[in-house]
Amino acid sequence: MAKRLTQQDIARMAGVSQATVSLVLNNRQDAGVRIAPETRARVLEVIRKTGYVANPIARRLHDHRNRILGVFTYEAVFPSTRADFYQPFLEGIEEQAEEAGCDLLLFTSAKAAGGRRRIFSDDSRIRLADGCVLLGRSLDRDDLAQLLTEGIPFVSIGRRDDAGGPVPHVGADYPAAVRDLVDRAVALGHRRFAYVGAGTGAESSADRLRGFREAVAAHGVEGTHVPFAGLGQLLDAGITAVLAEEVSDGAALVLAARERGLSVPGDLSVLALGAATRPAPRDVDLTGFTIPRREMGRRAVQALTEVLEKGTTPQELLACRFVEGSTLG
Amino acid sequence: MAKRLTQQDIARMAGVSQATVSLVLNNRQDAGVRIAPETRARVLEVIRKTGYVANPIARRLHDHRNRILGVFTYEAVFPSTRADFYQPFLEGIEEQAEEAGCDLLLFTSAKAAGGRRRIFSDDSRIRLADGCVLLGRSLDRDDLAQLLTEGIPFVSIGRRDDAGGPVPHVGADYPAAVRDLVDRAVALGHRRFAYVGAGTGAESSADRLRGFREAVAAHGVEGTHVPFAGLGQLLDAGITAVLAEEVSDGAALVLAARERGLSVPGDLSVLALGAATRPAPRDVDLTGFTIPRREMGRRAVQALTEVLEKGTTPQELLACRFVEGSTLG
DNA sequence: TCAAGATGCTAATTCGAATTATTGCAGGCT
DNA sequence: AGCCTGCAATAATTCGAATTAGCATCTTGA
Numbered sequence: 001m002a003k004r005l006t007q008q009d010i011a012r013m014a015g016v017s018q019a020t021v022s023l024v025l026n027n028r029q030d031a032g033v034r035i036a037p038e039t040r041a042r043v044l045e046v047i048r049k050t051g052y053v054a055n056p057i058a059r060r061l062h063d064h065r066n067r068i069l070g071v072f073t074y075e076a077v078f079p080s081t082r083a084d085f086y087q088p089f090l091e092g093i094e095e096q097a098e099e100a101g102c103d104l105l106l107f108t109s110a111k112a113a114g115g116r117r118r119i120f121s122d123d124s125r126i127r128l129a130d131g132c133v134l135l136g137r138s139l140d141r142d143d144l145a146q147l148l149t150e151g152i153p154f155v156s157i158g159r160r161d162d163a164g165g166p167v168p169h170v171g172a173d174y175p176a177a178v179r180d181l182v183d184r185a186v187a188l189g190h191r192r193f194a195y196v197g198a199g200t201g202a203e204s205s206a207d208r209l210r211g212f213r214e215a216v217a218a219h220g221v222e223g224t225h226v227p228f229a230g231l232g233q234l235l236d237a238g239i240t241a242v243l244a245e246e247v248s249d250g251a252a253l254v255l256a257a258r259e260r261g262l263s264v265p266g267d268l269s270v271l272a273l274g275a276a277t278r279p280a281p282r283d284v285d286l287t288g289f290t291i292p293r294r295e296m297g298r299r300a301v302q303a304l305t306e307v308l309e310k311g312t313t314p315q316e317l318l319a320c321r322f323v324e325g326s327t328l329g
Numbered sequence: 330m331a332k333r334l335t336q337q338d339i340a341r342m343a344g345v346s347q348a349t350v351s352l353v354l355n356n357r358q359d360a361g362v363r364i365a366p367e368t369r370a371r372v373l374e375v376i377r378k379t380g381y382v383a384n385p386i387a388r389r390l391h392d393h394r395n396r397i398l399g400v401f402t403y404e405a406v407f408p409s410t411r412a413d414f415y416q417p418f419l420e421g422i423e424e425q426a427e428e429a430g431c432d433l434l435l436f437t438s439a440k441a442a443g444g445r446r447r448i449f450s451d452d453s454r455i456r457l458a459d460g461c462v463l464l465g466r467s468l469d470r471d472d473l474a475q476l477l478t479e480g481i482p483f484v485s486i487g488r489r490d491d492a493g494g495p496v497p498h499v500g501a502d503y504p505a506a507v508r509d510l511v512d513r514a515v516a517l518g519h520r521r522f523a524y525v526g527a528g529t530g531a532e533s534s535a536d537r538l539r540g541f542r543e544a545v546a547a548h549g550v551e552g553t554h555v556p557f558a559g560l561g562q563l564l565d566a567g568i569t570a571v572l573a574e575e576v577s578d579g580a581a582l583v584l585a586a587r588e589r590g591l592s593v594p595g596d597l598s599v600l601a602l603g604a605a606t607r608p609a610p611r612d613v614d615l616t617g618f619t620i621p622r623r624e625m626g627r628r629a630v631q632a633l634t635e636v637l638e639k640g641t642t643p644q645e646l647l648a649c650r651f652v653e654g655s656t657l658g
Numbered sequence: 659t660c661a662a663g664a665t666g667c668t669a670a671t672t673c674g675a676a677t678t679a680t681t682g683c684a685g686g687c688t
Numbered sequence: 689a690g691c692c693t694g695c696a697a698t699a700a701t702t703c704g705a706a707t708t709a710g711c712a713t714c715t716t717g718a
Contacts, residue, residue, distance in 0.1 A: 384703095
């Protein structure tokens with residue numbers, strides 16, 4: 001196997017010193033550093049011909065920019081079961097990375113201790129990347145805390161509670177999106193609401209439920225929360241509008257209601273809150289909102305750039321888009 | 330940002346040298362290297378107390394392996410239009426990379442000159458990775474030649490003709506798979522065959538057509554090749570069995586035949602040769618074969634490992650799996 | 659008792675690139 | 689001639705960990 005080229009090799013070929021190659025490569029023009037145009041050209045020509053690229057490892061040891069952005073997920077991203085969830089985010093990430101001229105490093109090497117990947121294993125490679133985008137419904141609190149204390153630049157996709165300090169993130173504004181749905185339903189005359197879904201655990205769930213509670217309180221209407229949906233109990237309780245965290249749960253409710261000969265939205269309105277951790281039937285035209293996944297991916301990379309350049313802690317929530325379906329009336 | 334601890338720091342705290350810390354850390358017991366148990370214990374205690382972890386960057390610098398595998402595609406991989414094509418391969422690649430303890434670098438930074446990425450652009454970053462897996466229906470011959478002459482370790486997914494030298498690849502054995510289909514059809518009494526599809530351009534197309542020609546010649550039956558399918562002309566020519574390179578073409582033929590009131594496979598047998606560059610209707614139960622995409626991804630990474638370790642030029646064809654559909658009779 | 663061997667550790671070097679301090683060399687000026 | 693100035697390029701050092709050669713010190717065995 002051909003040995004990897006080094007700056008020393010390039011230097012020899014161009015008849016200059018290694019230092020000169022480095023200076024040319026980094027296009028240094030500072031005071032005190034001067035390279036004659038013809039020398040520069042000669043070095044560049046050798047670099048072009050050989051396709052030399054600086055060893056990112058060695059470079060990293062010194063300077064701190066590789067133009068490599070890490071993408072960490074707790075599970076493999078490509079299996080089709082996850083693809084539906086990860087894909088839109090990755091699409092945005094890839095797009096923005098391309099724009100920023102960065103390559104993406106997928107941390108596939110993270111030791112799968114107990115089936116799940118870990119950010120910090122015995123020889124964590126997270127520092128290979130300039131910074132890192134974290135992707136997943138819920139992230140390990142300890143991992144986040146360690147990222148913060150070790151000062152590793154990262155951005156979470158999805159809002160995160162503090163973990164020993166504010167966590168940089170690009171999330172979706174679930175409270176606002178849920179409030180909007182409740183507002184619309186109230187305007188149509190609904191007075192008894194139910195929220196179906198976990199409503200706890202991951203921040204995304206908690207945020208939705210919080211939005212729901214705020215909205216029903218603001219309108220002075222009735223709102224209950226049940227983790228699992230039973231169509232019967234909902235109807236018995238006189239509920240007229242259900243907000244389902246999971247799209248698939250919402251769809252199941254609609255189908256169940258129609259099977260009973262009930263009309264949706266005539267007898268019951270069903271609103272979907274965008275979560276898609278499980279595949280949902282496509283043929284139910286749910287009213288609700290969509291999560292701007294692709295945009296979140298893009299913005300996360302932009303935010304990461306900001307972290308890297310300015311050392312800030314960006315926190316941003318993107319608005320969800322209302323979807324005019326046929327299950328609210 | 331807390332400064333990271335170094336082995337030097339640990340050494341100072343334990344009252345030993347940096348070298349000793351390294352030896353303890355790596356648990357070296359080789360001949361000529363000995364550390365007294367109490368010294369070892371003292372160092373380990375300091376490491377435990379401080380939570381020191383070796384800087385992976387510095388470590389990599391020394392052993393010349395970045396443990397980064399590149400994945401190059403001529404287009405973005407995540408957009409849903411391509412996802413169906415790339416996904417199974419990537420799944421296998423990711424799986425095997427995880428096993429090998431390597432991370433995946435997606436070359437998203439490759440300049441999109443004329444919409445298409447280039448392996449060798451002005452500042453190609455291909456050498457960032459230890460080696461590279463190439464993915465795509467057809468690869469640029471000049472790119473392949475350059476990879477070979479520059480001695481960049483790589484493996485192509487899909488068989489490739491020589492490009493100034495043998496190209497390391499992991500492909501699918503199309504000739505065998507096509508011959509198998511023809512054999513089965515001949516056994517069922519078919520004597521007039523047609524091959525529908527490009528049959529040229531990409532190696533994958535050419536290989537299929539070659540298998541077809543060999544098979545019809547071996548059986549002494551009639552076999553013609555047409556780039557585009559016209560149901561009428563096929564029937565006029567007395568064809569009883571059609572092999573469609575593209576699954577979608579095969580499906581279209583079946584649907585067209587049924588629309589005319591013909592029976593498939595009663596009046597016409599249709600066999601699909603696995604190519605899926607266009608989305609195909611799911612509701613046609615075609616007989617044919619499937620390409621072991623996921624396995625190809627896995628094997629490609631294994632082959633790349635071999636290239637990296639032994640400098641060989643692996644070439645391998647994986648068998649396609651026969652699919653018992655309902656369009657052969 | 660003294661050379662041979664075992665033991666325990668460290669100094670010095672390496673990896674590849676970035677950076678700083680320094681040297682060499684024209685040419686201009688007095 | 690002697691001296692500075694400005695420019696070009698290089699030697700030397702740095703980063704953190706791994707490794708090799710080698711230096712003390714301590715045991716043995718004859």
